[in-house]
Amino acid sequence: MIDSFEVKYRKIPVKVLIKGKTGTRDFIFIVDTGASHSIINAALLKSIGYLSSDFCKSENLMGFGGNSIKVDFLETRSIFCLGLKRSNFVIGVHDFKLSTFYDGILGVDFFLNHKLSIDFKNGIIELI
Helix, strand or coil, rough: EEEEEEHHHCCCCEEEEEECCCCCEEEEEECCCCCCCEEEEEHHHHHHHHCCCHHCCEEEECCCCEEEEEEEEEECCCECCCCCCCCCCCCCCEECCCCCCCCCEECCCCCCCEEEECCCCCCCCEEE
């Protein structure tokens, strides 16, 4: 599936549909091919029925600058983006700063075993 983005903002926002325990909701994630894990803002979990008691594990993840952050993980019912549906997808949960304009980060874990093409000249992202 092909989607477009505005190159001038230097971010690649994509619509992500997550099915939770009590419903399904659209979110806006930023594609980050340098992130090993996908992460959602913890404040948004209640809207689809998840609680902190649903966390299945915790890990310390290292950022590019060497900072370590504790991230909890939960298994979603499904996640859908760019035409790809992943059932039982495990996603990280972290408290984002209030000034954040997106709901999460879509990392490499979502794209594994697929071809991702990003055309920065024309502002097109395609998952094959």
